[in-house]
Amino acid sequence: MMETLITFPAGLSGVDREHHLLATYAMRSADSAGRKHTEPEHPYRGPYQRDRDRIIHSSAYRRLAYKTQVFTGEMGDYHRTRLTHTLEVASIARTLARALGLNEDLVEALALAHDIGHPPFGHAGEQVLNECLVDEGGFNHNAHAIRIVELLETRYPLFPGLNLTHEVREGQASRVKKSASSANSQLLEVQVVDAADSITYNAHDADDALQIGLLPAEELAEVPLWKTVAQVVKNNFGILTKNTFRRATVHQLIECQVSDLIAATKARIQSEQIESIGDVRSVGTLVAPSPDLTVQKADLEAFLFERVYRHPDVLSKREISQQALRNLFVRYRGNPTRLPAEFENLLKVASPARSTADYLASLTDRMVWEMQATPEV
Numbered sequence: 001m002m003e004t005l006i007t008f009p010a011g012l013s014g015v016d017r018e019h020h021l022l023a024t025y026a027m028r029s030a031d032s033a034g035r036k037h038t039e040p041e042h043p044y045r046g047p048y049q050r051d052r053d054r055i056i057h058s059s060a061y062r063r064l065a066y067k068t069q070v071f072t073g074e075m076g077d078y079h080r081t082r083l084t085h086t087l088e089v090a091s092i093a094r095t096l097a098r099a100l101g102l103n104e105d106l107v108e109a110l111a112l113a114h115d116i117g118h119p120p121f122g123h124a125g126e127q128v129l130n131e132c133l134v135d136e137g138g139f140n141h142n143a144h145a146i147r148i149v150e151l152l153e154t155r156y157p158l159f160p161g162l163n164l165t166h167e168v169r170e171g172q173a174s175r176v177k178k179s180a181s182s183a184n185s186q187l188l189e190v191q192v193v194d195a196a197d198s199i200t201y202n203a204h205d206a207d208d209a210l211q212i213g214l215l216p217a218e219e220l221a222e223v224p225l226w227k228t229v230a231q232v233v234k235n236n237f238g239i240l241t242k243n244t245f246r247r248a249t250v251h252q253l254i255e256c257q258v259s260d261l262i263a264a265t266k267a268r269i270q271s272e273q274i275e276s277i278g279d280v281r282s283v284g285t286l287v288a289p290s291p292d293l294t295v296q297k298a299d300l301e302a303f304l305f306e307r308v309y310r311h312p313d314v315l316s317k318r319e320i321s322q323q324a325l326r327n328l329f330v331r332y333r334g335n336p337t338r339l340p341a342e343f344e345n346l347l348k349v350a351s352p353a354r355s356t357a358d359y360l361a362s363l364t365d366r367m368v369w370e371m372q373a374t375p376e377v
Helices: 014-021 047-056 059-066 082-100 104-113 122-132 141-152 166-174 188-211 224-237 242-271 277-282 291-309 312-333 341-348 352-362 365-373
Strands: none
Touching (some): 059 082, 059 352, 082 104, 082 188, 082 242, 104 188, 122 352, 188 291, 224 242
């Protein structure tokens, strides 16, 4: 059977393409609340395409390549970094968006920005900076991402930050403090990225832990969700080598979660009679797995927390990394004039402690180790 292709007249605008492709409950570029600093429209890129490009070209995004996801570099170079995690989230999120008729450009921009505020050493570094700023509101990587895109990135002459659209900034802000009330007002594009993030780390954290030998395969084999997808692989392919079986099972784990999420979300959209963004904002979370898979995902996440994230080797390296970052905070907080010029200039609008945290959060893991090894002058 020949595949039917969707074609559009030459020169069709992005707005018209969205009219043909997107569901009635998707966020359209034409309905964007715009940017804080007004800019002329681009001749051939929509607003969310421009957001995506600005994020990709930012310094903060590039530095994710050398920031910890879960495991530090000394444990091998196979495992994910914050950048590869972000790319996997964006890939899955776009798949979900297309299946649900949502705005893929907006979803991709949201996904690429979702972890941009992480400091070196990921959540371990976040904990240190949060402790160091306990008297100034703390440090949260989601909130810091907003600070980056609104203030710290200085790539354009007419405004600070990246001047992203309201929808991208709103979506990121919703991640700062999730609650039942805030969930009720989130676009489906925002909900899709949160779901893709969960799917991604469930799969790749298990994959990384197995590959570097941190987790015995026989232990993971007893976790119900992993056991189910592993059996599918065995039924489909028979006996495989250890590495091929691991990769095939990870692929099946992602496929299982994505397929379930799409089916469950479509069912909720239909049952709630969702036809517009107004409908989306008036109900609770729509993008979520089925009840059965929700339970199985929770079991897998609890297992990974106890056997991977709390593994003695991970905790030992975490403590060493945290102390290195803590030492640098003390060094620069005690003498903020030693900060690089762009961060020293922040002292006009921020406290020495916050400016120090802004600088340290911009560093990569290896930059921390290099600076830690350099004696104070």
